[in-house]
Amino acid sequence: MAEVTQVERPVKLAANFPEIAIEGVTKKFREGATALENVSFGVEKGEFVSLLGPSGCGKSTLLKLVAGLSSVTEGTVTVNGMTPKNARELVSFIFQDATLLPWRTVERNVGLGLELERVARPTREETVRQMLKVVGLEKVAKRYPRQLSGGMKMRVSIARALVSRPRILLLDEPFAALDEMSRDRMNEELLRLYLEQQWTVMFVTHSVAEAVFLSTRIVILAPHPGRVAHVEEVRLPWPRTEETRMTEEFEHEVGRISRLLRGVKSGEAREVA
Amino acid sequence: MKRQLWLAANSLVVFLLLLVVWQVAVKALHVPAYMLPGPRAVARAVVERFGSLEQSFLLTAEEAVVGLLASIAVGVAVSLMFAQFSLLRRVLYPYTILLQTVPIVAIAPLILMWAGPGLISVAMVAFLICLPPMIANTTQGLVSVEENLVHLFLMHKATPMQVLLQLRLPHALPNLFVGIRISAGIAVIGAITGELFAGSSRVGEGGLGYSILYASGQLETDYLFALVAAAAVLGFVFFFAGMFLEWYFLHNWHEGSRLETQE
Ligand SMILES: Nc1ncnc2c1ncn2[C@@H]1O[C@H](COP(=O)(O)OP(=O)(O)OP(=O)(O)O)[C@@H](O)[C@H]1O
Ligand SMILES: [Mg+2]
Numbered sequence: 226m227a228e229v230t231q232v233e234r235p236v237k238l239a240a241n242f243p244e245i246a247i248e249g250v251t252k253k254f255r256e257g258a259t260a261l262e263n264v265s266f267g268v269e270k271g272e273f274v275s276l277l278g279p280s281g282c283g284k285s286t287l288l289k290l291v292a293g294l295s296s297v298t299e300g301t302v303t304v305n306g307m308t309p310k311n312a313r314e315l316v317s318f319i320f321q322d323a324t325l326l327p328w329r330t331v332e333r334n335v336g337l338g339l340e341l342e343r344v345a346r347p348t349r350e351e352t353v354r355q356m357l358k359v360v361g362l363e364k365v366a367k368r369y370p371r372q373l374s375g376g377m378k379m380r381v382s383i384a385r386a387l388v389s390r391p392r393i394l395l396l397d398e399p400f401a402a403l404d405e406m407s408r409d410r411m412n413e414e415l416l417r418l419y420l421e422q423q424w425t426v427m428f429v430t431h432s433v434a435e436a437v438f439l440s441t442r443i444v445i446l447a448p449h450p451g452r453v454a455h456v457e458e459v460r461l462p463w464p465r466t467e468e469t470r471m472t473e474e475f476e477h478e479v480g481r482i483s484r485l486l487r488g489v490k491s492g493e494a495r496e497v498a
Numbered sequence: 499m500k501r502q503l504w505l506a507a508n509s510l511v512v513f514l515l516l517l518v519v520w521q522v523a524v525k526a527l528h529v530p531a532y533m534l535p536g537p538r539a540v541a542r543a544v545v546e547r548f549g550s551l552e553q554s555f556l557l558t559a560e561e562a563v564v565g566l567l568a569s570i571a572v573g574v575a576v577s578l579m580f581a582q583f584s585l586l587r588r589v590l591y592p593y594t595i596l597l598q599t600v601p602i603v604a605i606a607p608l609i610l611m612w613a614g615p616g617l618i619s620v621a622m623v624a625f626l627i628c629l630p631p632m633i634a635n636t637t638q639g640l641v642s643v644e645e646n647l648v649h650l651f652l653m654h655k656a657t658p659m660q661v662l663l664q665l666r667l668p669h670a671l672p673n674l675f676v677g678i679r680i681s682a683g684i685a686v687i688g689a690i691t692g693e694l695f696a697g698s699s700r701v702g703e704g705g706l707g708y709s710i711l712y713a714s715g716q717l718e719t720d721y722l723f724a725l726v727a728a729a730a731v732l733g734f735v736f737f738f739a740g741m742f743l744e745w746y747f748l749h750n751w752h753e754g755s756r757l758e759t760q761e
Pocket of ligand 1: 254256259260279282284285
């Protein structure tokens with residue numbers, strides 16, 4: 226296969242401006258565990274960066290630092306030139322389990338953020354209605370979370386993240402609990418929305434195929450302590466559709482990233498042994 | 499639904515059989531009525547003295563309700579404080595558990611000494627016995643919110659008040675209702691215990707507890723039985739009222755509180 230030199234970008238970039246800049250970040254927990262050590266990389270505006278790495282290498286910790294939900298021990302994180310806490314209104318966080326409020330109906334779950342931000346009711350309801358249409362949930366607006374399938378719950382969670390019109394999306398294994406078919410479908414929808422909305426995305430997953438399908442770049446973290454092992458451009462043309470998964474290029478890319486990831490894991494095994 | 503009716507019918511049959519056995523045994527063994535009256539004598543006492551029985555029943559119910567409502571209000575308020583200020587919780591929570599271990603019969607006379615006989619002090623005894631389960635359960639629900647849900651609220655710049663009232667409090671509702679259910683059962687016990695000490699300033703006008711004491715002193719054993727039965731009924735009413743409230747408020751979204759027969 227021919228080497229791709231120029232990496233295609235689906236979203237036009239602003240002049241090399243790192244929307245998310247992580248510089249020399251170390252995170253130690255009070256109990257003494259070092260979750261991250263001297264981690265540096267940037268995410269440019271409009272990039273879709275996936276984080277891969279063995280369990281416990283600090284992927285979730287890193288996302289929380291970017292969201293300002295936790296603070297660094299050393300180093301700096303800037304989001305759109307601001308501290309993560311100040312940049313929160315640009316950011317939406319989507320968690321692994323749908324984290325819906327069981328006492329709220331679907332529409333009231335989706336409207337939660339707007340409600341907390343005291344958006345007036347008519348605006349709120351209209352926005353929620355439109356968003357439910359976007360994710361195909363208008364029929365279940367009045368249902369409670371316990372009446373939904375796992376895939377539908379995740380859709381609600383995504384709709385809730387999107388109503389506040391974020392520029393930056395942080396997703397922590399959002400589709401881990403879904404079956405492969407729903408996961409593939411959700412991936413395609415996410416990509417469609419990404420191209421349309423031109424978000425900057427950081428996406429944590431354990432699935433190499435998912436990371437390759439979605440990302441412009443993949444950051445592979447090594448554990449104990451968490452550090453950057455590889456930063457890889459994804460050599461796969463845009464736009465990407467279901468068909469992309471059947472191509473040789475795709476398989477090749479998945480193979481390449483998998484080998485890098487396995488290197489990181491077996492390195493760990495050697496250390497332990 | 500059919501199954502439940504069947505079970506209820508069975509329980510009723512067993513109950514009626516017991517009454518029959520009891521009546522026959524009392525007759526056959528010539529047990530004196532002041533030791534153990536038969537169910538017919540008890541039923542007669544209920545009918546003949548229905549007025550005073552009802553009065554005692556309602557008075558005890560009132561005391562128990564006041565104590566219970568106060569324990570809900572104070573318990574929820576204290577739990578909200580505990581959830582908001584963890585230092586406060588760490589310092590004071592052990593004392594609420596301690597309160598639970600103090601035998602209520604030991605402090606009832608003290609309360610009476612301080613507050614004097616009457617509805618207030620009896621309700622206070624009921625309140626004290628109800629408070630620990632309210633606090634323990636509600637606090638548990640308030641603090642056991644998943645971290646990611648708190649993060650979600652923080653991402654939307656929620657104030658601490660919004661986190662408390664729109665996340666922690668609704669999350670704690672199932673626990674709060676467990677507290678209410680437990681407290682509703684023991685509120686009646688608390689009120690009756692209180693009455694045993696508080697009594698009434700006028701003969702024949704006290705609640706169930708006072709009347710039980712009085713009836714036993716007078717060897718009115720048939721009326722005593724009627725009073726005990728009334729106390730049991732009152733306990734049941736409280737318990738089921740608690741269950742109903744729980745179902746009413748939670749059945750839409752909470753698995754544990756949906757009736758088996760739904761859907
Ligand atoms: N609040 C915390 N207090 C103490 N240690 C923590 C805390 N959160 C995470 N850790 C530790 O930091 C390390 C990284 O955790 P993190 O959850 O970021 O890993 P991860 O890469 O997301 O793992 P997974 O793939 O299993 O989700 C782990 O060793 C974990 O035990
Ligand atoms: Mg994680």
